[in-house]
Amino acid sequence: MSEMDKNNPDKNIPAVEVEDMTVAYREKPVLWDVDLVVPSGVLMAIVGPNGAGKTTLLKATLGLIKPAAGKVLIYGRPYPEQRQLVAYVPQRGTVDWDFPTTALDVVMMGRYGHLGWISRLSKNDRTIAFEALEKVGMEKFADRQINQLSGGQQQRIFLARALVQDAQIYFMDEPFQGVDATTERAIIDLLRDLRSSGKTIIVVHHDLQSVPEYFDWVTLLNVRKIAGGPVDEVFTEKNLRAAYGGRVGFLGLTLTENNSVKKD
């Protein structure tokens, strides 16, 4: 695919299509026959209770775990051909933050998808990485050892690393997990910027309360797909009840609690 095509995929084709995605650990299904169509240019949340398979769906889509069945199309073509269009922000807790390296260095790792087997990064890559740090407000921390960063700062570093991938579609696993209100604000602003420049963003999210405010598209998941579509159409009490197993009274209570905790 030419450089031109890469930067201008046909926005009439869905950004991501997942068909029949099924993942099982041993005999227990974690994801069951999930179909997903994500239109180009949406900011989509994947929500569901613990153990619903949200992270698994993300990883299976990206080929990081082997599904029992399933097909993934990115802008109409098989994922392996389109890998360069996709950026990934893993959960912050999956790496060892005591690793001896700097913030800038971690961001530069995002440039390796653009390189051949043994080629090295150029000065240009360094500039791109530094600009990404500026976008997430972390340029002052470029040379900081990563274990001296707070949780929110580490999350921003991960976001910057995805930004330098220069992708069309961003997959993010719980980017709001354990960050302070300022960082949450900064992250959501960044996601909206990405959307307005035509990117598609898919976010595993756990705070139901903020879904209508942050996202325009949503998928409710609980091993199977419960519902998917625009937030104002599918983010209904009936669907939530189906996804969260009918504990609506309990759910309502948690919602208010979450809300008040957040405003503290």
Added chain:
Amino acid sequence: MFSFASDLIFDYTLRTVAMGSAVLGMVSGVLGCFAVLRRQSLLGDAISHAALPGIVLAFILTGSKSPMVLILGAAVAGWLGTLKIISIVRMTRIKYDSAMAIVLSVFFGLGLVLLTYVQKTPQAAQAGLDTFLFGQAAAILERDVIVMSIVGAFGVGLVLLFWNRFKILSFDPEFGKSLGLPIPLLEVLLTSLLVIAIVLGLQTVGVVLMSAMVVAPAASARQWTDRLGMMIFLSAVFGAIAGIGGAVISSSAQRLPTGPTIVICISLIFVVSLLLAPNRGLIWSWLRFRRDRKQLHLDAVLCDLYSLAMHHDNRHHAHSIAVLRTMRSDRGGGGVLKSLEELEKFGWVTHISADNWALSASGIDQAMKVAASIGKQPE
């Protein structure tokens, strides 16, 4: 000291042993860094133990006692053992540590059985296969050192070539996979290089202690720096120093085995690093803890004085130390006098009379600053 230096230059055996040990220390120092950072420190132990049956089988199959042949056997067995560990982890639900323990004990057990069996034949006893258990440095020839250097340079060269890819593999392999990097291939390559590093040291240090040369230089180096490049450089230097040190010390004393002496040297470096390194060192963090605790106590006493002062029209009214001690009674009221004397040095409190102390004007400012930094007004 001078005689050591001149021996190093003029004594053929010592020079050869020291150079060989330095090379093995350097190479295992470099590759050990990745093993330590990937939390696979014990992989070195598994590989070196897994190499034993390879050594014995190489002898049985070829009848040769040339170190190069035996070490080639070690490399093949060590590598097979490693691939076995990787495939057990990938194919089954067995975790890394268990997989390593299984492979280590099965291969080492097999090696011991073969060794015992073959020792009964006369030519095997002469071949000195059992010296591979604890190493026998004196047997190293200049030719061996040259081969070790070439193989070692090849290993370190590949590390430099794939530097950043190995860094991604060690820090965040899943992200690397999402980038399309050939992560499984890189993992096999890096682990194979570790096998090479370990096999280089088997003749000198032996299968039982070789893992120390993988873990200790890297763990020591990590104490001193927060940069991967510097860590790998220091690790190589520490490994080399331990190698040369062990060779020199064991040559100067009767019946001191070289391999274990090298391991003791690197252990000393590790202990020193653990204690003295800035930031990460134990002594350093103990001092920091003491300083923080003292500072907290100073702040507490200052705030106590301030809250007492708030109850009086005259803010510089003196208060008895007994009252302050009561306010710190959760800590037994100890250390209050010491803190007051310390605060007086800053000019924040004044010693009015025997047991009475008062806040100064700058002390009030300071107390308000402290209170603000804690995020609440003193009651």
